[in-house]
Amino acid sequence: MKSIVLKGVNKVIKKICVLNNVNLELDKGKIYGLYGKNGSGKTMLIRMIAGLIIPTTGEVTVFGKTLGKDASFPESMGLTIENVGFWPNYTGKECLRMLADVKKIIGEEEIDAALKRVGLDPDDKRKYKQYSLGMKQKLAIAQAIMEKPELIMLDEPTNSLDEETVEKLKDILIEEKERGALIIIASHEKEFLYNIADKVYVLSDGYVKDNDVRGRN
Numbered sequence: 001m002k003s004i005v006l007k008g009v010n011k012v013i014k015k016i017c018v019l020n021n022v023n024l025e026l027d028k029g030k031i032y033g034l035y036g037k038n039g040s041g042k043t044m045l046i047r048m049i050a051g052l053i054i055p056t057t058g059e060v061t062v063f064g065k066t067l068g069k070d071a072s073f074p075e076s077m078g079l080t081i082e083n084v085g086f087w088p089n090y091t092g093k094e095c096l097r098m099l100a101d102v103k104k105i106i107g108e109e110e111i112d113a114a115l116k117r118v119g120l121d122p123d124d125k126r127k128y129k130q131y132s133l134g135m136k137q138k139l140a141i142a143q144a145i146m147e148k149p150e151l152i153m154l155d156e157p158t159n160s161l162d163e164e165t166v167e168k169l170k171d172i173l174i175e176e177k178e179r180g181a182l183i184i185i186a187s188h189e190k191e192f193l194y195n196i197a198d199k200v201y202v203l204s205d206g207y208v209k210d211n212d213v214r215g216r217n
Contacts, residue, residue: 001064003028003182004049004151009058011044011206018044020206022058026184028150031177033197034186040203042186043081046153049184050079063150074151078144081155084136088129092139093122099143106147114146115139117172119165133160141169145176152176153184158192170196 004026011019019041026032034042047053048060051073065071086095096111112122118138131139137160144152152173158166173196177183187193193200202209 002026003063005059005061006048007059007061009048009055009060011048011053012056018206019048019055022206022208024201024208026182028182029177029180030198031173031183031185031196033193033200034184034203035188035190035193035200036203037188041206042203043155044206045203046079046081046155046184046186049151050074050077050081050153052081076147076150078147078149078152079154080140080144080157081153084140084143086128086136086139089127091125091127092120092131092135092142093124095128095139096143096146100146103147110146114142117145117168118142119168134162134165137161138165141172145172148176148179149181151182151184153186155186156188157185158187158189166192 002025004024006022006024009019009022010017022045034045036042044053048055049062051067051071054068060067062074067073087098090098093111093115096114100106100111115122118141120135120138120142128136128139137157141154141157144154157169161169173183173185185193185197
């Protein structure tokens, strides 16, 4: 059985169809790319799979549970979407600790490891409001991977990252894929997607225009 299945998914917002008859079947242990310009539907598709919006028509099933029916959102999910907001007057580690306290499945060791993986210092005493854009993006990625979720979805993860960190991100994603995670990356950076993804879906005006564009094999 496929890990994620979208059947005839349409989403209409203010009389505009932002997702149009989307049919996808995705497997664990794979990296999928969503490529398209701004407004193509990439972020809406991630929001749909995350359970943040529900289909106008159609069905989204994640790990055997239909969203909006069996579950409100995927139980094991790491997500970065648009502008991830953290508490401005806390350090990056303190922010991750507060998020980790929700599920209580990881501790200090895993939080420190996630920060180090993305290139942040767990002992950095600067507050989040003092972070550069690149540091904020790294922290967002760290929170998405720290609990080793089954599903990882990153929306434009290379924004504000330098070349060295982009290479580090590629390594992290391959490691998470090898762990068995299902990874979905939305980006307008074609080269990044085609270097990392097992399969790339091209979106335009809410349509999946080409669902057989191959990246890594």
